[in-house]
Amino acid sequence: MVAKFQLEVVAGMEALDRPIRKSRVHRPGLEFAGYYDFFPIEHVQVLGKKEITYLHKLTHEERDERIGNVVHYHPPCFVVTWNQDGLEYLTAHCRKEGIPLLRTPRTTTEFMTLADAYLAKMLAPEIQVHGVCVNVAGIGILLRGKSGIGKSETALTLIRRGHRLVADDAVVLKKINPQTLLGTHNGTTREFLALRSVGLMNVVRVYGRGAFQDETRIVLDIELIRWKENELYNDLELEQKYTEYMGVRVPHIQIPLQPGRDVAGLVEAAAHNWYLQTQGYSAAEDFMRRLHPE
Structure with a gap:
């Protein structure tokens, strides 16, 4: 101090x-x-x-x-x-x-x-979770998924599109208050991104200072999962799902992966869609009103 x-x-x-x-x-x-x-x-x-x-x-x-x-x-x-x-x-x-x-x-x-x-x-209570933390257009996102699912590769694509890495592999979550969760790194992994078949990359050295930031408020929890055949993925589901960390609820989204899907683009879309929802607009609700006008 x-x-x-x-x-x-x-x-x-x-x-x-x-x-x-x-x-x-x-x-x-x-x-x-x-x-x-x-x-x-x-x-x-x-x-x-x-x-x-x-x-x-x-x-x-x-x-x-x-x-x-x-x-x-x-x-x-x-x-x-x-x-x-x-x-x-x-x-x-x-x-x-x-x-x-x-x-x-x-x-x-x-x-x-x-x-x-x-x-x-x-002095905030904190936990460490396995995942990647990124800031997409000012919106803090925790990317989770099984090892090898493609979290770091997705983060790399987001960085190349102008977004920022916060933490890779070991994400520290701090509970600042009952509604606020802060994502950061553990110090050791600061600025590093681990890519299979490539190795460790210092994103600041490769992409510049704008590719990294120390911390971000977590407002979206995105889980990358493997696509399952014959699984019904209801993209118009109106009910919001949540993940809870230390008593703080964070909106939760699952993104199924299959060859050819632009995962980074879907993460960007989820971030922008969340922002519109905080401004009072829901595309799903708007669509349903068009289907069933009063």
């Missing part, structure tokens, strides 16, 4: 490895005033102009007592915004208790917004 936000370490350099386990930051205004019920002690504590100005107005004895009472709970760290100075009293307590005291020139609102988003992502 110190490197991410370029924070100045005022005190507690030796304690920068203290774990942060909660995703939302907290402003301890009530706690400095003496109210400790519901104090979220595991959260990063942010001190803005209100908190620092309040502490400056106290007598030396009152300030020492109020700060000591808050520091006693050992939160992960304190971050002072607006590059405020006159922090000698905070510095002394933080050094004594081994708690990092950090400072940033950002405004309180700006820092809290950025820190909340960053911590929510870093």
